[in-house]
Amino acid sequence: MKKFLKIFIFLEVILFAYIFNTSIYNIYEKNNIATENLKGYVLEETSPEILDKFYTIFTEEYSQNKLELINNTLTSTDKSVYDLYCYPLNEFTQKQPISSSILFQYHELQKEDFLDSVGVFYTDLPANAIKEIASQLSVAINNFENDAIPYSMVLELNLLNFVILFIVLQIIYCIYTSYSLKKIGIKKSMGFSTIHILKEQITSVIKYFAVICLVLLFLLNLYYALTNRYDFSYLATSVLFFIGVLAINILCVLITSILIKFVSLEAMIKNKTLNSGTNIVVQAIKIIFSVIIAITIISLLNQGNSFRQSQQAVLDYKYLDGYYTANGFNSSEYDYALANTDILEKYSEQTLEMYNHNHSLLCDFRTDGGLQTSRPYYEQQLVIANRNYLNEFSNIQLSGKPLGEDIFSEPTVLVPHKYKNDENSISEYIKQEYFRLMNYNQFYGCLLYTSDAADEWMGRC
Structure with missing residues (x-):
């Protein structure tokens, strides 16, 4: 049964890696589009004259610093496209995100691009420099906090899937334990306590899970590094995520201690591990397990598609907020010309x-x-x-x-x-x-x- 456990944990790690990439880390990347170490600001007034003057001051007096604009291009596909306007472009690491549903397009930030913006920008200027520019413009420059996509969305849209997945994990560990009951009975006859037997099972799960998880993360991060998509945040957050998954697995193993208590030394001597009633329950659990697996696969596919659509709808709505009649259209200058x-x-x-x-x-x-x-x-x-x-x-x-x-x-x-x-x-x-x-x-x-x-x-x- 150890081979069964290894195969199960391997498939489980693959499944949760997919869930992590397409949901949790996908949201993380969309909530952190701006280049690392750049802080967001917003101009209180966004007339063409103010935007023009800000760009001129920045490029003439702070050319050694970075300036970035972010536009989310609405597309008819499921891919989220972000246009990143960077100044100076050669100072930015032009890498792509890990999520395949996100695409970054890098451009050199020109004055026309800044004039077409809504006054939201990201820069590494110190606070005193921001105050100095605001003083020259006679316009307040406030900190900008982007409306983040809540991580609770993953749970809200996939709660049923996660409940079913937990039940599947529990059933698998129960089946694994049921097939090991004869071995457990021998250990109990030798004086091993239930706690000691559980400790051995938990140690095996941790060992297999850790090895498989580390190998998978190494291969994934190596692939992302070779394709110019590596980010340390992915490694850090994925490790934390899989620690949580491991904790759930340990919880499932602890719950199986109920089965261990049913092991009878007398039945074990007669080449039986469970009484007839318990054996019927185990067989019924196997049938239920097969049905739940089929339901889970279908549900995961349907809910995954629904999750992506809901997430894209949130992004589309968020990035329309604060814009004029079109993305990048400054109506003030148009009205002034008319x-x-x-x-x-x-x-x-x-x-x-x-x-x-x-x-x-x-x-x-x-x-x-x-x-x-x-x-x-x-x-x-x-x-x-x-x-x-x-x-x-x-x-x-x-x-x-x-x-x-x-x-x-x-x-x-x-x-x-x-x-x-x-x-x-x-x-x-x-x-x-x-x-x-x-x-x-x-x-x-x-x-x-x-x-x-x-x-x-x-x-x-």
């Missing part, structure tokens, strides 16, 4: 320059699907493209010749001969779309173009 025509025009000119002078391509089209099938074809098939795209990916010709640069100098509608019958309708629709796009911000009280410009339009066939 309220100042000069700034809005400057942004428009910069966007135009980006597409026209940086060899950038723009092609946008409608994807209304079947909702617009009743509308005319020229409304359903509208495509907006910039000059670079037209020059490189189109063969539009005017009177058999490629388009010249002068064609882009003023608003012009070119209608192919194929659609000559609809020329007026197409021209009118294009005009309306043109002015609608040019005046997209008119609802904010800022009208940049007027319909008087329609006189500049020309229709050519």
Whole structure:
């Protein structure tokens, strides 16, 4: 039966290692995303000017220190993706987490990234330096404590599984003890006490468990070290976890002392270890054990999937807290631009320059699907493209010749001969779309173009 015990403990350690990696340590990693030794802070005011000034002060006066931003990217998969913006990037150890359901993506922290943040950052600056920066900004910088995922979630979502698992452990130890009763009876006939026999059993369990556990942890940590995922916290927490598992195993062995008390020396001499009633109970326990094993496997699979989904839902909700209408979108700067025509025009000119002078391509089209099938074809098939795209990916010709640069100098509608019958309708629709796009911000009280410009339009066939 010693082989049975060794195999059982080996499978048990494998099972609990899986449970530890996918639940407890998975939560630990998600609660400790920030780089070690970096403390979290949050700016009380997050206007673009304050964020810009903070980044400038940090990079100019504290460039020898570290600065980190953390964004949780929402994905359609079960994998949690974290974008880590680090300054300076080469000072950070770019390792991946142990949990396979988590992915770290490292980026160099630029000013634009900090401007798009919500004012939460992690740094190794001393407290007096933080106070000095806050004084220069005239803005309070408070300690930031992230809302941690409670470890109790593991117990809440898997309580039934753990109860069943404990029952399975207890049944296995009872079966192991029942098959060792003849040996136990001999020891009792030699004068060994129940406590001494239990001590021997506990010693065997501890020895097998410790050896198997240490070998497994060594192999796991070696693998994580070779794949750039090793973390000492994993070794420390896993050792504590398996000490707890070992304590549960010892408790199960102690409970089996009830069986040892049923051993009769008279029955042992007659080549029997248990009376008929106890033997029936043992056989019934074996049957129950088989049923419980099947139920446990099915339940663990179902609950494991439910746990991952619940955990991801908590993360998604947590990382949406404090953000604007989109991850990384600073509405203050947008509202400020809408309220100042000069700034809005400057942004428009910069966007135009980006597409026209940086060899950038723009092609946008409608994807209304079947909702617009009743509308005319020229409304359903509208495509907006910039000059670079037209020059490189189109063969539009005017009177058999490629388009010249002068064609882009003023608003012009070119209608192919194929659609000559609809020329007026197409021209009118294009005009309306043109002015609608040019005046997209008119609802904010800022009208940049007027319909008087329609006189500049020309229709050519």
